């Protein structure tokens with residue numbers, strides 16, 4: 001598959017913002033929000049089916065998710081975590097997922113397959129972190145693929161041969177490891193994305209400010225540096 005050219009990532013993130021909304025009060029409201037959400041947990045069945053997925057990323061966004069700390073207890077009451085590399089041993093992405101946080105860029109065939117699968121099985125897909133939103137660090141190898149020349153072969157040549165200490169050779173293990181795509185893509189270049197959650201990683205407060213409204217059936221307000229700043 002040759003994904004369509006990626007639109008400007010910053011514009012994509014801004015496109016989700018509510019134009020007349022003011023920036024959220026971010027971290028300072030988290031504790032109060034947690035308490036309020038927790039107190040109403042019993043009145044909010046059925047539980048949302050939540051997933052987190054991990055493409056070409058460093059796991060830092062998932063570590064930030066774990067930094068939600070006490071909100072994790074609220075989530076445990078309000079959602080059913082149906083797929084996650086850090087909280088579940090389920091290997092196959094399930095059907096009928098309500099929300100999925102997707103960390104990482106699309107860099108190889110396994111990333112692309114999972115992205116397509118989760119899109120088909122998820123109501124609301126969140127591009128989670130700068131790697132998913134812009135390709136970020138994994139996308140640095142695109143510098144070796146200028147104007148469509150070089151592709152994955154240039155990356156393998158540079159990594160395994162040019163920089164090797166004398167005995168370098170191209171790795172060749174078909175079927176054992178996923179093939180690199182010629183270009184690393186942000187998530188929205190290969191599947192439609194519903195929300196953008198930038199940051200490297202997004203702070204726990206920003207994650208909370210996104211998830212808490214969704215638990216209440218509301219769309220989070222994505223405006224201002226507290227929600228949209230990269231890095």
Ligand code: SF4
Nearest residue numbers: 057058060129130131
């Ligand atoms: Fe890691 Fe940053 Fe990419 Fe998240 S956005 S996967 S923290 S490099």
